[in-house]
Amino acid sequence: MSSEKDIIEVELKKRRPGCTGMFWRPDPTGAVSLASNDNWPRDGAKLRGRSVEVESKKWLLVTEILQKGSSEWIRAPVGAAMPFEYDNHYYLE
DSSP, rough: OOGGEEEEEEEEESSSSSSBBBBOOOOTSSOOOOOOTTOOOOOTOOEEEEEEETTTTEEEEEEEOOTOOOOOEOOOOOOEEEEEEEEEEEEOO
């Protein structure tokens, strides 16, 4: 069971031009299915959630999202996850 202190906050950043954000990935632990791909993170979005490691890869199980330019944190879809590193393009920091 996770506690409030396990929750971290990171920003979605990218290393090179291209896409304008990244679609949600399903929970890599398989604990729950991804409910929807609504409100996926755009460049510069902030994410809150719990860090996990699955098959030597670090993931964030996302609970809330704050899109760049917004002041309102929104609940992420159930089962939403983000890798800490994706294709040397996107990363969480």
